[in-house]
Amino acid sequence: MIDQLNEDYARLLEALNEANSSAELDAWYKEALGRKGHITLMTRQVGQLSPEERPAFGRRVNEVKKELEHAYRAQSARVQSAELLATISRDSLDVTLPGRRQWRGRLHPATLTLREIYRIWGDMGFQIYRSRDVETDEYNFELLNIPEDHPARDMWDTFHTTTPGVILRTHTSPGQIHAMREYCPEPIRVILPGMCFRYEQITARSEIQFNQVEGLAVGHSITMADLKGTLVDFAKRMFGEHRKTRFRANYFPFTEPSAEMDVECLLCGGDGCQVCKYTGWLEILGCGMVHPTVLRNGGYDPTVFSGFAFGMGPERIAMLKFGIEDIRNFWANDLRFLKQF
Numbered sequence: 001m002i003d004q005l006n007e008d009y010a011r012l013l014e015a016l017n018e019a020n021s022s023a024e025l026d027a028w029y030k031e032a033l034g035r036k037g038h039i040t041l042m043t044r045q046v047g048q049l050s051p052e053e054r055p056a057f058g059r060r061v062n063e064v065k066k067e068l069e070h071a072y073r074a075q076s077a078r079v080q081s082a083e084l085l086a087t088i089s090r091d092s093l094d095v096t097l098p099g100r101r102q103w104r105g106r107l108h109p110a111t112l113t114l115r116e117i118y119r120i121w122g123d124m125g126f127q128i129y130r131s132r133d134v135e136t137d138e139y140n141f142e143l144l145n146i147p148e149d150h151p152a153r154d155m156w157d158t159f160h161t162t163t164p165g166v167i168l169r170t171h172t173s174p175g176q177i178h179a180m181r182e183y184c185p186e187p188i189r190v191i192l193p194g195m196c197f198r199y200e201q202i203t204a205r206s207e208i209q210f211n212q213v214e215g216l217a218v219g220h221s222i223t224m225a226d227l228k229g230t231l232v233d234f235a236k237r238m239f240g241e242h243r244k245t246r247f248r249a250n251y252f253p254f255t256e257p258s259a260e261m262d263v264e265c266l267l268c269g270g271d272g273c274q275v276c277k278y279t280g281w282l283e284i285l286g287c288g289m290v291h292p293t294v295l296r297n298g299g300y301d302p303t304v305f306s307g308f309a310f311g312m313g314p315e316r317i318a319m320l321k322f323g324i325e326d327i328r329n330f331w332a333n334d335l336r337f338l339k340q341f
């Protein structure tokens with residue numbers, strides 16, 4: 001019986017080495033190791049042997065089975081790689097064809113600009129102070145020196161909530177009062193970023209929601225010179241070392257004196273173009289010395305403390321930097337626009 005097994009083993013091994021295609025291999029496997037294969041059937045015969053023959057035959061048939069399985073796997077690997085090579089040379093498979101690119105998300109242009117602004121002010125020692133989007137009339141207007149009948153209220157058309165006196169903030173300036181009341185009498189250096197809302201006709205130049213970054217510095221002996229030096233430094237960090245700046249007198253109810261800062265046009269470098277309306281200058285931010293009334297409302301004695309404040313629109317800055325012509329693109333959620341950043 002064992003002799004027969006060894007003979008079969010030798011014969012099957014030889015046949016396996018001659019199997020040179022997947023089809024031949026399949027046929028061989030079926031004949032040798034399949035459910036009704038030669039070796040499988042011999043394994044089942046162990047039970048019919050006499051008790052003396054059984055252990056030796058059982059051991060040998062298992063050995064043969066293992067060795068044939070091992071040899072089959074090795075031969076399969078050889079045949080498969082040979083077949084793959086044959087396919088490649090026959091079909092001239094183009095392995096240089098690029099794969100499909102993964103779709104990756106990216107940051108919104110407003111977020112990119114905000115982050116750059118945060119980084120610059122962070123380097124200059126200003127902390128981010130978060131303030132609420134929903135405000136009371138008192139914080140949004142009154143405490144900022146804009147009383148009920150003040151003509152300056154016409155500058156901001158407001159969204160009102162169903163709760164009387166509670167509105168969506170029209171600017172980030174109410175955050176100045178929150179920051180001052182929290183830190184008083186410590187000195188302050190903060191920026192206050194966030195979304196603002198105004199009830200306006202939506203056009204290419206104006207939106208009903210937009211980001212603002214407010215800045216506030218309060219301390220002893222802070223002067224207009226500190227304001228100018230700080231903002232000029234910011235403009236150089238934001239728009240380039242050699243970018244020229246200028247200040248123009250302006251009016252805001254919560255600062256006195258007040259100014260607007262322009263930078264040399266980013267597109268024409270001051271020569272004049274459509275974007276700067278041929279002036280060579282772009283308006284970047286509003287600023288001024290914190291009004292004594294506002295300081296007092298924040299808890300600071302204006303005879304002891306002074307400070308400056310400024311506010312800028314990141315979307316407006318992004319429009320100038322990236323040459324975006326329509327502010328409505330920012331919140332239209334059109335991927336054709338957003339994918340460009």
Ligand SMILES: [Zn+2]
Binds near residue numbers: 269
């Ligand atoms: Zn220009």
